[in-house]
Amino acid sequence: MADYTFNTPAGQTIARELLIAYLNTGTASEPVWSAVGKRVEDSSSEYDWQTETKKDILGSTYGTMKKPIVTQSFEPCELDAGDPAQLALWQMGIVDQDAQALASQDMLIVHFYATPSGGATGAAFAERYASCMIEITGEGGEGGGNIGMPINVTYGGERTVGTATRTGGVVTFTPAA
Amino acid sequence: MDYNDQNQQKARVLVSAEEQAQIVRTLRAWLNSSPPVQALSLVLDYEYLPETRGLTMTTSQGAYKTAQFILGGYRAQYSFRIVYRSIAEDADERIAMDEALNAIGAWAETNDPPDFGEAIRVRSIRRADTSGIFARYDDGVEDHQISIIFDYEVI
Numbered sequence: 088m089a090d091y092t093f094n095t096p097a098g099q100t101i102a103r104e105l106l107i108a109y110l111n112t113g114t115a116s117e118p119v120w121s122a123v124g125k126r127v128e129d130s131s132s133e134y135d136w137q138t139e140t141k142k143d144i145l146g147s148t149y150g151t152m153k154k155p156i157v158t159q160s161f162e163p164c165e166l167d168a169g170d171p172a173q174l175a176l177w178q179m180g181i182v183d184q185d186a187q188a189l190a191s192q193d194m195l196i197v198h199f200y201a202t203p204s205g206g207a208t209g210a211a212f213a214e215r216y217a218s219c220m221i222e223i224t225g226e227g228g229e230g231g232g233n234i235g236m237p238i239n240v241t242y243g244g245e246r247t248v249g250t251a252t253r254t255g256g257v258v259t260f261t262p263a264a
Numbered sequence: 265m266d267y268n269d270q271n272q273q274k275a276r277v278l279v280s281a282e283e284q285a286q287i288v289r290t291l292r293a294w295l296n297s298s299p300p301v302q303a304l305s306l307v308l309d310y311e312y313l314p315e316t317r318g319l320t321m322t323t324s325q326g327a328y329k330t331a332q333f334i335l336g337g338y339r340a341q342y343s344f345r346i347v348y349r350s351i352a353e354d355a356d357e358r359i360a361m362d363e364a365l366n367a368i369g370a371w372a373e374t375n376d377p378p379d380f381g382e383a384i385r386v387r388s389i390r391r392a393d394t395s396g397i398f399a400r401y402d403d404g405v406e407d408h409q410i411s412i413i414f415d416y417e418v419i
Contacts, residue, residue: 102336103332103334104333104334104335104336106334107334107335122335124333124334124335125333125335125337125419126333126337126339126417126419127333127334127335128331128332128333128334129334130334
């Protein structure tokens with residue numbers, strides 16, 4: 088796997104908006120990557136490494152880990168006609184209640200702050216998860232407010248790493264060779 | 265600690281000077297077009313009041329971000345006051361001054377907001393209070409004011 092470097096100035100922290108999750112609102116062969124999390128103020132992916140620790144009879148501690156199960160919540164996700172990811176999820180979850188479709192969504196996480204060492208400028212590290220489970224946990228909100236539709240994502244299926252570029256709002260993913 | 269307390273403890277991040285200037289200019293022009301302002305036969309100025317009679321808009325707090333979104337956009341707020349200066353000789357005239365300012369506030373709340381261009385999306389324009397006196401001078405001149413909050417998003 089390629090080595091990556093942070094492409095931001097040394098000594099400076101990295102802005103949150105350089106880490107973006109996208110939902111494929113196109114097709115598998117011709118994906119359209121739509122950003123997830125419009126108007127969301129705080130969202131982090133959680134890595135569950137399924138750790139186990141044990142102490143042997145000599146008193147030494149050992150640990151085991153598995154590849155992580157990565158989950159992420161987005162809340163409140165206020166509905167907006169200009170948000171194609173939300174509209175697609177609303178159709179699947181609220182209109183169709185299509186559990187099978189919701190459990191096999193194609194998603195891409197792009198780390199715009201990380202560039203392959205010696206790689207093309209503008210290409211950022213990206214991970215594509217072919218079969219993510221997206222759970223719509225509710226729809227509603229307080230009176231006088233806006234309709235929210237929070238979601239929980241479990242990134243799953245085949246994981247393909249590569250790079251992504253963003254030109255005029257269009258994101259293109261290229262798998263690593 | 266509730267959500268608002270947590271927010272108040274964060275340092276305020278101001279929006280750009282250009283953005284604030286655009287907001288002030290657009291709001292001022294919009295308010296000047298309103299029937300309650302025109303009924304006073306005055307032009308809403310900015311940070312300036314003549315000695316005896318006038319109407320001005322004054323910034324309470326520079327526009328600042330109230331929420332930063334993970335995709336890079338933000339929600340922001342600009343608070344301002346409209347101050348009406350006039351000579352009030354009795355209670356009726358004082359009430360009329362408040363009435364005029366409350367009418368401006370109500371108009372701002374209930375009418376279509378101005379167009380700020382593609383980048384700025386209006387969330388709300390609302391009164392933070394009702395009109396009241398805040399200064400009285402020796403020559404009978406009084407200043408009454410109303411506070412208005414403009415909430416918007418840049419996404």
